[in-house]
Amino acid sequence: MKTNKLWWLLSVMIPLTLIISACATPTTEAPKKFVFGLIMVGPKEDHGWNEAHWVAAQDVLKNVPNTDLVWIDKVNPADRPGVTIEQVSDDLVAKGAKVIFTNSAEFKDGTNNAAKKHTAVTFIHISGDAVLDKSAPANVGNFMGRMEYGKMIAGCAAALTTQTGSIAYLGPLIDAETRRLTNSVYLGAKYCWENARGKKDTPLKFEVTWIGFWFNIPGVTLDPTQVVNGFFDKGADVVLSGIDTTEALVVAGQRAKAGKKVWAIPYDYIGGCKEAEAVCLGVPYFNWTPAYQKTITEVQAGKWKQSWDWNGPDWKNINDPKTSHVGWVDGKALSADGKKSLDAFIADLGSGKINLFAGPLKYQDGKEFVKAGATADDKTVWYTEQLLEGVTGKSK
């Protein structure tokens, strides 16, 4: 009886398998186009970090002839349990990808491992530093935008607007990148609070709460909506988002509709203000297109070389889509006076008249970050160890 049963099982499974595999004859079309891949940590239409990358990939398709894109989004432990960067890279390489962009700091080890396996493919790990710390295989490059400037501008806009003198920052997870961005917001805010607003005597309140990841994962991270509500309840009236999704703006919009005077500043994506224009002071955004395009054309021409690029704004016009890697668009909620002061601040940042990473600057525990009379070099800023003195919140 038992063997009978097994035989039956096999006789059902095998023809079924054959039928399915017959239907699955792979179509063999020679991919003449230059294929590049994009692996995103979150959903491609998040109005944030991932959408900024998605838009850049679409631009490449438009601007560089004969290119094709293969992509996968939501590669994170909550959305795709058990799926690794190595697996996904195999898939994209199998689809003909010659260049693969991976867009989360969390993907460092996975990208390096995939690159070791697929040595003929160029991998770009974004916001990575494997090239800097020399752990990267030869076919891995890193680039990142100098969002520090965008965050300084955002901080300034917040300080120019706040009426309670209390600003809050919705932080993702704690690492060197998020620390330096938080510090940049604080430095920009402090500068404009003391200079443009002339409030040297009343210290600006600046608090950060880390939710634990770049976006909400129920049960794993703090709920950003609750965190933002908490900020407003405690008296902050401007919340800046450090996470990849738009909760800060959405909550501010709800509160404003209920008659509260509050504002928010989203992050990452040029269209980030969309969800609540009326409370949006503006958005610092990444323009990945120039860097993506450069990589693709260099690989096509066989001229790509490993590098770690920290690409800044084009100070002639920080919103030039062809040349500026980081930009800022004013929001509808920014006042006319605020706009004037902010433009002056941006001009001074660009001319070098203001360098906010000039000493003396101290970390939270009093340790020196930048000496008096000195300015921080790239490596010091990149590997920021703590939040700055004056910021409330955890450094580690």
Add this chain to the structure above:
Amino acid sequence: MTGSRNFLSRLSLSLAPLLVALLIAILLLVATGAPPLDTFAKLFTGSFGTSSKQADTFVVWVSLAIVSAGLLITFTAGQWNIGVEGQIMVGSIFATWAARGMWEQSGIVGIPVIILWAMVGGALWALLVAVLKIYGKVNEIFGGLGFNFIATAFNIYLIFGPWKQKTGGTLSGTEIFPEALWMPTLPELRVSPIAIIIALFVLVVIYLSLRGTLWGLQLKAIGKNIRAAFVLGVPTNPLMLSAYAVCGACAGLVGAFLVIIVHHRLIPSISSGYGFLGILIVLLSSFNALWLAPLALFFAAVSIGSTALQLELNIDSSLGGVLQGVLVLVVLLMQGIKEKVISK
């Protein structure tokens, strides 16, 4: 002849739900604008199309086969061990704990210790549910759910606290283990033949112990009617504890494999929902150990193949999960109908 006809009717009763599920899946696909045939084809090539895909599918299969074998024991004893997800996680935590103590150790010493320690961890975590159930009268479903939450929270605490990376806590997990402590895999592939052998061994042992041992018989007795079993002299409490311990040890083994084969570190959602999938597999198997291996293979294939849906057809790959869910619902529904028909 009556035997085979009986078998045929039973087979058709088992296959009918699959066909109904397939039909519903096709309707779902048509409704979402996906080409059904192509979708199934891509699911298949996405999970078995290349040797590396087959390998990845078998990596998942190992976890699902072992955890469903363990769950078969608790189900046989009439227990809904929902806490299995947390038991996997605690297995991974214990595995990482052991690995951290043997950072410089060779694999021959390190890997067996990691595996055993993970099994101890999983078993202990399962016993907590059992003790609450037996001595505290806490329903195992609630107890299990509670312990799942605690395991998740504790895991996150470890990753962001005491076990965080040198550069700071991150959701990508703890430091990667030294390569000596990775379970050896086939060259260029991610699958470990040793793990497959262990999974087959577990399946066989569970199958035999349910069929041919006093322990298996007594578990069945408990599962059918615990009071009657007790009155007839079956030591229900020790048996119940042993059932949970065995299931927990299986879950812990899966936890160890996830750490030393798949991720090489502890990550936040390390259990990957495999415990819950295991429950679905056992439910689908009608508690028959022979079905576990093929069903686990099917679920593994859908899990791995569904990323191909997005790459190839631009279909959201969560559709794979929807298909699995539909299948289980339909099968359970059909079983209910079947029982109703039979009882008439």
